Amino acid sequence: MSDTPKIVEMQVIPVAGYDSMLLNIAGAHNCYFTRILLVLKDSAGHTGVGEAPATGVVLKILNDAIPHIVGQEIGIMNQLVSDLHKRDLEENRQPKPVLPGLRPWDLERHHNAVAVLETALLDLMGQFLNQPVAQLLGPGKQRDEVPVLGYLFYIADRQKTDLEYLEGKAQAGQHPWYHLRHQEAMSHEKVVQLAEAAQDKYGFKDFKLKGGVQAGEVEIETVRALKKRFPQARITVDPNASWSLEQAISLCKDMHGILSYVEDPCGAEQGFSGRETLAEFKRATGLPVATNMIANDWRQMSHALQLNAIDIPLADPHYWSMRGANTIGTLCNAWGLTLGCHSNNHFDVSLAMLAHLGAAAPGEITPFDTHWIWQEGQHLTKNPLQIKDGKLALNGLPGLGVELDMDAVGIAHQRYNTLRHKDRDDAIAMQYLIRGWAFDGKRATLVR
Numbered sequence: 435m436s437d438t439p440k441i442v443e444m445q446v447i448p449v450a451g452y453d454s455m456l457l458n459i460a461g462a463h464n465c466y467f468t469r470i471l472l473v474l475k476d477s478a479g480h481t482g483v484g485e486a487p488a489t490g491v492v493l494k495i496l497n498d499a500i501p502h503i504v505g506q507e508i509g510i511m512n513q514l515v516s517d518l519h520k521r522d523l524e525e526n527r528q529p530k531p532v533l534p535g536l537r538p539w540d541l542e543r544h545h546n547a548v549a550v551l552e553t554a555l556l557d558l559m560g561q562f563l564n565q566p567v568a569q570l571l572g573p574g575k576q577r578d579e580v581p582v583l584g585y586l587f588y589i590a591d592r593q594k595t596d597l598e599y600l601e602g603k604a605q606a607g608q609h610p611w612y613h614l615r616h617q618e619a620m621s622h623e624k625v626v627q628l629a630e631a632a633q634d635k636y637g638f639k640d641f642k643l644k645g646g647v648q649a650g651e652v653e654i655e656t657v658r659a660l661k662k663r664f665p666q667a668r669i670t671v672d673p674n675a676s677w678s679l680e681q682a683i684s685l686c687k688d689m690h691g692i693l694s695y696v697e698d699p700c701g702a703e704q705g706f707s708g709r710e711t712l713a714e715f716k717r718a719t720g721l722p723v724a725t726n727m728i729a730n731d732w733r734q735m736s737h738a739l740q741l742n743a744i745d746i747p748l749a750d751p752h753y754w755s756m757r758g759a760n761t762i763g764t765l766c767n768a769w770g771l772t773l774g775c776h777s778n779n780h781f782d783v784s785l786a787m788l789a790h791l792g793a794a795a796p797g798e799i800t801p802f803d804t805h806w807i808w809q810e811g812q813h814l815t816k817n818p819l820q821i822k823d824g825k826l827a828l829n830g831l832p833g834l835g836v837e838l839d840m841d842a843v844g845i846a847h848q849r850y851n852t853l854r855h856k857d858r859d860d861a862i863a864m865q866y867l868i869r870g871w872a873f874d875g876k877r878a879t880l881v882r
């Protein structure tokens with residue numbers, strides 16, 4: 435019937451890269467972060483790639499899928515993706531229903547395997563049709579450049595650990611960002627200095643501060659300092675639902691004109707779901723709310739919409755999938771919401787995924803989150819996309835427009851193989867700072 439190329443090879447390659455000691459509600463980023471590359475080769479000689487967070491569960495699901503994928507035509511890509519989805523559900527490998535107390539990224543894990551398969555197939559299909567992936571999503575390409583924000587963190591002192599963090603020694607002729615991103619930054623002044631360097635290097639117009647680390651009052655002061663330095667910027671703070679509803683309202687109610695929106699200020703408490711508390715927060719403060727914690731699948735999304743709990747769903751293609759996240763964009767456009775995008779530490783294949791997702795989103799979008807500035811320089815592809823003027827521009831190539839640098843992939847894979855802890859666990863590095871430290875989703879990391 436059809437005559438599309440056949441998949442002749444599927445490789446699942448876990449990789450690791452370097453990270454800084456970035457703080458968040460779940461502790462401190464370790465010196466390494468891990469990802470999975472899914473690489474498909476087809477009979478037309480094309481290579482399709484996707485990237486996902488690395489967990490043992492996702493690796494197993496993908497490795498088990500190899501015999502079901504190899505030999506199939508890319509023309510039945512929808513069926514291949516939905517079959518994996520069904521096997522994933524049947525084998526009951528998904529995380530159990532979300533329980534209060536789980537770390538933020540636990541809420542995002544489901545469907546990583548399905549999403550990365552879909553991405554690699556879209557990459558192949560785009561190359562077959564000689565079109566960028568953005569043209570294969572929803573309404574097709576809407577823009578060539580996608581705004582992204584400067585994602586700021588408090589940074590702990592890596593020298594208090596014996597972990598292998600890069601020191602980022604200052605070098606003549608090198609941009610100060612490459613030094614500063616490895617140094618301790620706990621004060622308002624230091625965070626503003628980071629923002630200045632990031633703005634100078636990448637041209638950001640907007641910033642997000644990762645909160646849930648210091649007392650809420652301190653984090654709000656950092657936000658004020660950022661706004662004072664960048665009066666034109668849209669600024670948001672994300673304490674990952676660690677503030678109580680009462681605290682969130684009291685911290686944010688006078689922040690109109692300073693905070694453009696707030697991300698997951700509070701979550702489930704006292705028998706109320708995070709969707710209910712965010713709806714109350716919105717009503718009490720009148721501030722727009724973004725989330726990557728309480729509307730991460732269609733059932734959660736429908737409850738969030740019925741409660742009018744959110745304005746900016748951060749639809750990450752790594753768990754919504756490229757087409758799922760694009761559908762959220764269509765919904766946002768029709769319902770007066772604004773699409774944004776969540777991120778985790780990532781390599782440059784994911785960077786291309788964000789660019790194509792943003793390029794195909796109809797209507798206005800909120801500048802996307804990306805952790806890329808913390809990793810930039812560690813490329814797994816040749817000629818990765820660049821953030822310039824606070825935007826990611828598509829490169830005009832078909833598919834995702836990426837070509838793997840197999841030498842760099844090999845090194846990152848070797849690095850992964852040497853790691854003792856392969857799945858993310860931010861408590862490990864944090865315990866160097868506070869002995870016996872344990873995650874508590876309702877207490878700021880350093881308030882112990």
Ligand SMILES: O=C([O-])C(=O)C[C@H](O)[C@@H](O)C(=O)[O-]
Pocket residue numbers: 456457458459538539644672674726776777778779803
């Ligand atoms: O918006 C978010 O919640 C995130 O970006 C989640 C990430 O895991 C972030 O907290 C981080 O990298 O520590």
Ligand SMILES: [Mg+2]
Pocket residue numbers: 672674697698725726727776
């Ligand atoms: Mg968030």
